[in-house]
Amino acid sequence: MSNCVFITGATSGFGLASARLFAQHGWKLILTGRRLQRLAQLADELAEHCEVHYASLDVRDSQQVSALIAALPQGFKQIDALINNAGLALGTDPCDKANLDDWHTMIDTNVTGLVNVTHALLPILTEQKVASVINLASIAANWPYPGSHVYGASKAFVAQFSRNLRCDLVGSGVRVTSLEPGLSESEFSLVRFAGDQQKYDQLYGDSNALQPEDIANIIYWLVSQPAHININSLEVMPSSQAWNNFNVVKHSN
Known part of the structure; x- marks a missing residue:
């Protein structure tokens, strides 16, 4: 029986690259995201490599999450890996100029959404002899920088939640990893910059940033470790x- 991976945010970036890589290795895929047309196109692309089930999902809606999981087809009810990739950053303004709605959206997606999916899938994951949860955090979870405010705080939650899950799941066979990428080039940043292509190009031009395929390779390596290893x-x-x-602001008297 093929292993099965559940991926949130599979329509772009790390989630999309991970779907393609896991498909190459013959895993069954459960692909979720909010853009159904993209999911359908991806499923068509990958169908020659593996079995694919896809569904539109807003991770912020706990009832929608539970309903999707309850309605999984028979061949997709055994899940061996969860990639909690759905997340976003909005804006780069300092906190006193930030949009409160953007803050709420980041918290609802990066924190509440990840919690919703994880809680709903834990009963399935703990039934497996070996399973993996890969939570996409960020270097922003560990290191502050201007304009990170709620985004960094939300990713710090992800990192600490991952460690706390490890404590509760020890001995269950479920491994948990907080994966914390730095500068990565993907649609994620274009969303953060509200579609400002010039700002995007200024950040990534000649930077040799991480690519989604780099992170997908790491994710696959994490879930491929022997059962007794947890990163x-x-x-x-x-x-x-x-x-x-460190930033030092000097004032003249």
Whole structure:
């Protein structure tokens, strides 16, 4: 019987790249996202490699999450890996100029949505001899930077929630990893910049940023580890990125 992976946010970025990589290795795919047409196109693309089930899903809606999982076809009811990839950042303004609706959307998606999906799938995951939960956090979970405010805080939740899950699931066969990428080039940043292509190009031009395929390779490596190995957290940056000095603001008297 083929292994089965459940991927949120499968229509772009890390989720899309992961779907393609897991398909190449013959995994069954449960693909979710809010853009149904993209999911259908992806399912058609990958159908020659593996079995695919897809469904539109807003992870923020706990009832929708539960209904989707309850209605999974028979061949997709055994799930061996969960990739909690659905998430977003909105805006780069400082906190005093940030939009409150953007803050709520980030919390509802990055925190509430991830919790909704994880809680609904844990009864299935714990039935497996070996299973994996890969939670997409960020270096923003560990390192502050201007304009990160609620986004960084939401990813810090993801990182700590992952560690706490590990405590509760120890001995169950369910491994949990907080995966924390740095500068990564994907549609994620275009959403954050409200579609500003020039701003996107300025950030990524000549930066040699991480690509979605890089993160997908890491995710597949994580779930492919022997059953007795759990990678608790993994922070990864492109070699072109590192930390800078602390900011010091000087005032003249």
